[in-house]
Amino acid sequence: MLPGDFQPSRPTNKQLIKWGILSLVSLFFVAVVVGVLMFVISAWLGKPLSVFGYDEGPDQPIAFPHTRHVQELGLDCTFCHRNVETGAAATIPPVGLCMTCHAVAGDGLAEVEKLREVAAAGEAIDWVRVHRVPDFVRFNHSAHIIFFSEQDNILSSEVCAVCHGDVGSMVKVEQARYLKMADCVNCHRDNNAPTDCVTCHY
Amino acid sequence: MAELKQTQQRQWGMVIDLDKCTGCQACVVACQSENNIPINEEAHYNQRRAIQWIRVERYWEGEFPDIKARFMPVLCQHCDNAPCEPVCPVYATYHNTEGLNVQVYNRCVGTRFCANNCPYHARFFNFWEPAWPNSLKNQLNPDVTVRSRGIMEKCTFCVQRIARVKRKAKNEGETVNDGDRALSPACVNACPTETLFFGDFKDPNSTVAKMKDKETHGGRGYHLLEEIGTDTNVVYLKKVDKHAEAKEEVHA
Numbered sequence: 001m002l003p004g005d006f007q008p009s010r011p012t013n014k015q016l017i018k019w020g021i022l023s024l025v026s027l028f029f030v031a032v033v034v035g036v037l038m039f040v041i042s043a044w045l046g047k048p049l050s051v052f053g054y055d056e057g058p059d060q061p062i063a064f065p066h067t068r069h070v071q072e073l074g075l076d077c078t079f080c081h082r083n084v085e086t087g088a089a090a091t092i093p094p095v096g097l098c099m100t101c102h103a104v105a106g107d108g109l110a111e112v113e114k115l116r117e118v119a120a121a122g123e124a125i126d127w128v129r130v131h132r133v134p135d136f137v138r139f140n141h142s143a144h145i146i147f148f149s150e151q152d153n154i155l156s157s158e159v160c161a162v163c164h165g166d167v168g169s170m171v172k173v174e175q176a177r178y179l180k181m182a183d184c185v186n187c188h189r190d191n192n193a194p195t196d197c198v199t200c201h202y
Numbered sequence: 203m204a205e206l207k208q209t210q211q212r213q214w215g216m217v218i219d220l221d222k223c224t225g226c227q228a229c230v231v232a233c234q235s236e237n238n239i240p241i242n243e244e245a246h247y248n249q250r251r252a253i254q255w256i257r258v259e260r261y262w263e264g265e266f267p268d269i270k271a272r273f274m275p276v277l278c279q280h281c282d283n284a285p286c287e288p289v290c291p292v293y294a295t296y297h298n299t300e301g302l303n304v305q306v307y308n309r310c311v312g313t314r315f316c317a318n319n320c321p322y323h324a325r326f327f328n329f330w331e332p333a334w335p336n337s338l339k340n341q342l343n344p345d346v347t348v349r350s351r352g353i354m355e356k357c358t359f360c361v362q363r364i365a366r367v368k369r370k371a372k373n374e375g376e377t378v379n380d381g382d383r384a385l386s387p388a389c390v391n392a393c394p395t396e397t398l399f400f401g402d403f404k405d406p407n408s409t410v411a412k413m414k415d416k417e418t419h420g421g422r423g424y425h426l427l428e429e430i431g432t433d434t435n436v437v438y439l440k441k442v443d444k445h446a447e448a449k450e451e452v453h454a
Contacts, residue, residue, distance in 0.1 A: 088345075136308045136347045138362070146373045196298050197306045202347065202361045 057174035058128040062114050070168030077157035077167075085156050088140045092127055095119045130173050131164070137200050147191070213301035213403040214359050215435035216390070217413045218275055221422075221442045222397040225258050225273035232392030236360060238346045240332035253326040255357040256389050272441065275398070277389070278303060278324040278357035279426060279434035286316035286325060294354070301403070301435055302359055310353040317354060321427050325356045359400070360387035380408040403435065413437070 011019070069075045078084055083091040099119045106112035118125055133139050148159040160167065165176025177183060188195050233239065233256045242252035256277040263270045280303045287295050287303070294309035295316055305325075317325040331351040334342070342348065345362040349355045367385045371378050380401050383391055390398040401410035414437050417423030422439040425432075 134308070138345065138347075138365075140369060142373060143369050196304075197296070197309075198298055198302065198304045198361055199365075201306050201308055202304075202358060202365070 057130050057170070057172040059172070060128055061126055062111050062118075063172075064111070066167050066170055066173060076155075077160050084141045084160075085145055086142055088138070088142070090141045095124060130175055131179065133179060138202060139200065147193070151191075210299045210301060211404065212299075213435065214364070215280070215301065215401065215403040215410055215414075215437070216277075216359070216387075217399040217410045217417075217423075217437045217439065219397050219399070219439040220272075220274060221439065222395040223258070223273045223275060224395055225260060225271065226394065227258055228392045228394055229256050229275055229389035229398065230254060230258060232388040233357075235341065236343055236346070236388035237358070238332075238342050238348050240328075240330070241334065241338075249329075251327070251329050253328070253355065255324075255326070255355075270443075274438070275389070276322060276324070276426070277436070278359075279322055279432065279436045280357075280359065281432035281434045283431060283433045285319040285321065285432060289315040289319050291315070300364075302361060303356075304361070305354060305356055305358070307347050307349055307353055307355070312352040312354065314354065321430060321432065325354055327354055328352060363387065380405060410437075413439075 069080075070077075080093040080097065081090040082093070082097075083089060095115070095118055098115055102112050102115055102119075115125075144163075145156050145159050148154070148162060149156050152159075163177050163179070165174075167173060184200070185195055187193075188199075193199075233254075234241075237255060239253050239255060242254065246252040256275055259274045259276050261272040261274070263272050280301065282297070282301070284295075284297065284303050287297060290296075291313060292309050292311050294306045294311070296304055296306075298304050312327065314327050317323075317327055328349050328351050332348060343362070345366070363385060367378055367382060370376075370384075378385065386400045387398075390400045399410050399413065401408040403411050403414060405411060414423060417439055418437065422442070423437050424440060425434045426436065426438060428434075
């Protein structure tokens with residue numbers, strides 16, 4: 001080796017340890033960012049990934065079992081969601097409607113006791129919303145229910161499953177369909193419904 | 203545009219009889235509350251950024267003491283040759299099959315080209331996130347989108363009411379009737395002097411079609427800025443001024 005020749009300096013042990021730790025930390029951060037992005041993107045696509053129970057519906061203040069009411073007691077969807085044939089919103093029943101049965105039915109059940117407390121206090125139940133379309137979308141339940149029930153000659157309550165899935169068999173209500181614009185537009189095309197923007201956006 | 207006009211089923215339009223307008227602003231108030239229009243403060247007016255889908259223009263005619271106030275409600279004219287439509291880069295504004303000039307809020311990216319191209323100053327840009335005092339939050343119309351900051355908005359001829367009436371008619375197997383108050387925009391229903399008329403120009407038996415027929419051929423009818431060829435769907439009927447006519451006769 002000639003004197004004055006360029007020689008890259010060798011890293012000291014201390015530097016090697018520092019770089020090692022740095023690379024591990026940055027790997028960890030990249031993994032976290034990728035993980036978060038995956039959840040964000042999948043949520044943006046409509047339904048979260050089905051890991052860690054993320055695809056399950058939210059916990060409700062009162063664990064209302066649709067299975068018990070629909071499958072075992074045979075209640076019709078429209079018995080509680082009364083506005084579904086006439087209005088834009090299907091509406092969640094007021095506490096008073098629950099109490100028409102639960103004033104006497106379901107003694108000793110913890111969830112029914114919760115309901116009775118709420119009713120006695122004259123309050124409303126803060127249900128967690130499961131299905132939500134953006135504010136610039138005007139969805140009308142009555143138009144869809146009436147169209148499908150007339151077209152297929154079925155009961156109103158049999159139409160619900162087209163978008164909501166089989167709620168009767170869900171212990172916790174979850175979103176069954178993506179409910180993104182492509183989902184809506186495809187169905188509108190298939191059924192010769194208007195696809196003019198102003199049908200839903202105004 | 204001409205072909206589209208022939209194939210479309212409806213042609214919503216308005217007739218405004220200026221002879222009846224007293225400039226009371228009831229239409230403006232009705233529109234603001236029906237369509238969730240944010241509250242315009244004085245500063246917004248001073249910046250020319252106030253949002254008014256319908257406004258009442260005021261003119262003075264003559265010299266004091268022989269002076270007259272003239273009023274003219276101006277709203278989106280729903281032009282068939284709309285200057286705002288071809289300049290939108292994202293097709294956020296277009297003409298639908300019912301003759302409405304439609305603004306799609308979720309498509310709009312806020313270039314403001316359309317507002318610059320509108321000769322009637324009928325398009326308004328949301329320069330701020332709309333805000334209401336807590337006492338007014340529950341009065342917002344659930345059938346109308348609350349427009350966020352950065353997008354354009356304008357008169358829709360209360361398309362939510364048209365949609366509601368059409369949906370009801372379809373569900374119950376009926377037809378949409380001319381002169382149905384549920385069909386008319388908020389401004390038309392609010393007008394105490396029946397200055398504004400709303401209806402379907404395609405239907406020859408509708409009130410507006412008859413008025414247009416009668417008045418545009420040698421009558422009082424005219425379109426706003428007719429000479430620029432926007433082919434509007436709002437017909438104005440000019441003021442009848444008995445006093446001025448009598449004066450002219452005297453001078454003659």
